Amino acid sequence: MVKISEEGVSRMEMTEKPFDEIKFTSMPRVSTGDVEQWPQDFLHFYQSNIEAFIKLAFVIVQSVPVAQDIVQDAFISVNRRWVNIHSPLSYTRISIVNGCKKYLRRKRIEEIVLPRLAKREILEINQRSELEGIILTLPSREKIAIVLRYYADMSEKEIAEAVGCSVNTVPGLIARGVEKLRRKIIQDGI
Helix, strand or coil: CCCCCHHHCCCECCCCCCHHHCCECCCCCCCHHHHCCCCHHHHHHHHHHHHHHHHHHHHHHCCHHHHHHHHHHHHHHHHHCHHHCCCHHHHHHHHHHHHHHHHHHHHHHHHHHHHHCCCCCCCCCCCCCHHHHHHHCCCHHHHHHHHHHHHCCCCHHHHHHHHCCCHHHHHHHHHHHHHHHHHHHHHHCC
């Protein structure tokens, strides 16, 4: 079950449904002025994939507005290269995962540097499930590999492309992540 933080209340309906059943109430849409400039096949690709990509980014970054920004940036990148991209779905996923990694890296640096400068504000997310909280404690590559494998149901090859590692590294990332999750769940008695 997914519980939405106060940050996401205006963007998502409050629900106790499984994550896949959450409906976005204010999806980003292309303005009519831009539609004339964009290829029709790109617009179809955008409209048919935006919700799934935002959900994927949300699972990784745990923020609807950040996930929407990352996905919009990825679509802008895809649109610029549309005629040269052979696999837009893979290209967009990789772009989104890279955007999430960049955001998480920046967020981690802020968590380390800002307390030293005594300017850190502590943000508490009260409605995060225990499992989501445990997943968020995993190292970035393991977390992304697990989310892509078990949420997005991607192959090891696709995960390797998205994470930026070899195909042979992916099973190890997933195994280490799952083992850490298992130990933490047993330790916390969840």
